[in-house]
Amino acid sequence: MKIKSTLMDSKNIQRTLKRLTHEILEKHQGIDNLVIIGIRNRGDILAKRIIESIKNIESSTVPLGILDITLYRDDFQLFNEKPVVKETDISFDISNKKIILIDDVLYTGRTIRAALDALIDLGRPALIQVAVLVDRGHRELPIKADYVGRNIPTSKAEQIEVKLKEIDGEDSVVLIES
């Protein structure tokens, strides 16, 4: 595995998240009924940053939810080692809410599929939209993001690694060849 190139640095990520926030607010004309739900791990951190950014723009806050999709994965029977089940932390009723689902990278679309199933089990939202920092293509399901930070065409042999300060000590998006 070697790093091919750095695609985004800390400043790029910050600007991109800010733009995504403006797009979300523009689309929904404010924050009425809006909730932000991040998918573990890293989508939840991006969600927190977007909420922070909304606070700066609108001077009020929107609820944050954290979703763990482990139990909804379609591939976990293929592993010997079971993925660690973490907690989903959504402390509000999602029924009739407008949900913005946040993840770091959109790839096959299977994570979003699992997240949709997980959310529907929690209630009946008014709508669900998807915002991602990076869309790298290669979808295996009919899923598309509503808000995309960066479209990065990749080959399947490559990997995109999103690093965030809160977990990895630095902010960056790098392209890795495996």
Next chain:
Amino acid sequence: MELKSRHLLGLENISPSNIKMFLDTAFSFKKVLQRPIPKVPTLRGKTVVNLFFEPSTRTRFSFELAEKRLSADTINFSTASSSVLKGETLKDTIRNIESMKIDLVVIRHSSPGAALFLTQCVDASVINAGDGTHEHPTQALLDMMTIQERLGKIKGLNVVIVGDIKHSRVCRSNIFGLQAMGAQVGICGPGPLLPRDIEKLGVTVYPSIEEAIAEADVLNILRIQLERQKGGLFPSLREYRNVYGITKERVDQAKKKLLIMHPGPMNRGVEIDSEIADGEHSVILNQVTNGVAVRMAVLYLLSGKNSSKIIKEST
């Protein structure tokens, strides 16, 4: 992290990190149980057989509910309604059931080692739901989960198990599990109900219930197993209550805030008084709630597709 075995037969020789993995996963499943729809699709397509050769309410319901919450398909088998009455052996029974393509077997049996025996005749993962006087690992895991939840830790606590130690699989599994997690384990009960050389397991033997209560953080009160008391090991239930019963007067003497546990079913007025069983120190019903979460965790972690590969690595 990976489990060392694809079966759960007991807690003897299980590593602390594996116990922690079961407990951590169980806490996550407890959150699932609190959702409006407390069900996840994780074990869709898996088939679990519940083989109960001995009566059980709590454990059987708990396993069945755990399986259903994980969307597994379940088959229930109990001796009263099966061909065992016609003389079929355990091995033949399970071979027949396995040829119906099952993934996991949960077994409760009156013979110690029944679960281990099963692992030698079937391909499925085996979960011991109590084998005679040997082990009852999921009960000990849910006991530890309840202690962890209430007291925030297991390490360093003094847990005293009271009653019929000799016939208790719950006690054995608790001793192994609690010691692995760094707790002190004590026992207290009538002499004829203590196994010989029990001290060799590293437990403290309390001669009286008063001394046990004085030092304990947790009391785990075992059921007097009337069905296993044919030899007259103590004079009478009344005398048992007088000497070992957990009464309000005795609990009031405790120096620390005691946690009162009981694996059920309770003989109220024998090993435990109603005032205590339903009182503020009691977590007996929390144990039952946590039982479902623990069993979900065990089923989830043991349900592997390439299970034969795991066993090769571990042996």
